Amino acid sequence: MEMKTKTMISTILISVLLSILLPVRTDYVRPQPRKTLHFPWNPKHPSVPQQVHVSLAGENHIRISWVTDDKSAPSIVEYGMSPGQYNFLSQGETTSYKYLFYRSGKIHHTVIGPLEHDTVYFYRCGGQGPEFQFKTPPGQFPVTFAVAGDLGQTGWTKSTLNHIEKCKYDVHLLPGDLSYADCMQHRWDTFGELVQPLASARPWMVTQGNHEKEKIPFFTDAFASYNARWKMPFEESKSTSNLYYSFEVAGVHVVMLGSYTDYDELSDQYSWLKADLSKVDRKKTPWLVVLFHVPWYNSNHAHQGEGDGMMMAMEPLFYAAGVDLVLTGHVHAYERSKRVNKGKSDPCGAVHITIGDGGNREGLAQKYVHPKPEWSVFREASFGHGELKIVNSTHAFWSWHRNDDDEPMRSDQVWITSLIGSECLAE
Structure with a gap:
């Protein structure tokens, strides 16, 4: 009987000790909304590519899209498998739109390929600006x-x-x-x-x-x-x-x-x-x-x-x-x-x-x-x-x-x- 009492006391002490040392699991607290991001004005040269993104464009091809403020900027993409070495060039198309008093920049869409699977390509838009890189899917x-x-x-x-x-x-x-x-x-x-x-x-x-x-x-x-x-x-x-x-x-x-x-x-x-x-x-x-x-x-x-x-x-x-x-x-x-x-x-x-x-x-x-x-x-x-x-x-x-x-x-x-x-x- 004495042994059983000691065991119960030991169990209680261990439980109390664990409750102190281990974090208590609580329900997930949902986060509050965060404020809209503010973007400082960052002027760029009119022909520098902006808002660059890539998407799939049929088997083994990629569409590269970007915007320029220069309406005469070319819709070309130079690309290759090594940094700064562009062995290929593709010509694309452009569009733009008006929305009330807003006038979009020149929006470029250029399809490149055929490309190899699971491969990193380096590319430059419009013949100038920074070099980008993307990886094709497997x-x-x-x-x-x-x-x-x-x-x-x-x-x-x-x-x-x-x-x-x-x-x-x-x-x-x-x-x-x-x-x-x-x-x-x-x-x-x-x-x-x-x-x-x-x-x-x-x-x-x-x-x-x-x-x-x-x-x-x-x-x-x-x-x-x-x-x-x-x-x-x-x-x-x-x-x-x-x-x-x-x-x-x-x-x-x-x-x-x-x-x-x-x-x-x-x-x-x-x-x-x-x-x-x-x-x-x-x-x-x-x-x-x-x-x-x-x-x-x-x-x-x-x-x-x-x-x-x-x-x-x-x-x-x-x-x-x-x-x-x-x-x-x-x-x-x-x-x-x-x-x-x-x-x-x-x-x-x-x-x-x-x-x-x-x-x-x-x-x-x-x-x-x-x-x-x-x-x-x-x-x-x-x-x-x-x-x-x-x-x-x-x-x-x-x-x-x-x-x-x-x-x-x-x-x-x-x-x-x-x-x-x-x-x-x-x-």
Whole structure:
């Protein structure tokens, strides 16, 4: 009896000691919004390239985009595999646009290639200015995507970009809401400068969100600024609109759709999507990933039900094609689902991930629906980014990294098995 009492006392003392020495685990405290970044005036020579970014432009080709204030600056790109040694030269095209009293600079788009896979290229835009470099994606697995939507230009945006820069990724995917210019066109220019260090070094593949609309009836068309500045490979993928297109990386077919253009069964986007999915060779590209802005599966009070119309029209196409993963933005919080279809878990449906919390100025969407839907696995209101590493034809590793006091904290992760080889895709 005495021995038992001593043991109990010892256990209590150890517990008390551990509670003092070890940190107490508390609930995650959601960060407050941070102020919009301010960019000091930094005059440059009119012909010096600004806002440089690169994107994929068909098989083994890259599109390099930049802006100059000099309207006569040439749209040439010199490039090669060694610093300062440019063995190749490509000529591109230019555009510009007006928005009320704003006049854009000369916007250059130049496609270079064919290029080798997984190779660093050094390049110079317009025949002068600084030298940049980018790495082409690999031609086979593994391949890694960084994912962050609703970026904006705040202190949290900067934190997210810093974390993405540390990630060994091959392509950045952005499911809408880039600059949050919202008709103030100089904010497109500052956004271009903000993301240039990353966007000039890896392909950035984007689709539009509601903050890209910027339509003023009788004065400006919707998406005029977005389409002029961020040209994507829509022509290369047989699309008639820059608002929806597809591309392939290693063994992944990626489809970028438009939540804010017609998507019903009589629309051009629907017809293009149906044709694009029918041409996917799952033996060549066993993974099928789709991005758009407004989520279909969302248990947050914010933007509840906004994606229902698009889901009703297009989810049957996704299901028939065996889409593995859907990445969306719009809701300023993170959420991951099970494989789901028609509003409930389905082993042949797609995994849906909402990641519209890169750093927007509007703050986080903190109110969730209760009880949590059975298809929802993990949800959290926090700023951050995701990383999708597709290891081989059957397995991929997804991880969510929230910005925790400016340090990346992995708070969700999961292995995803592709539908390739499953009964879902049985011929």
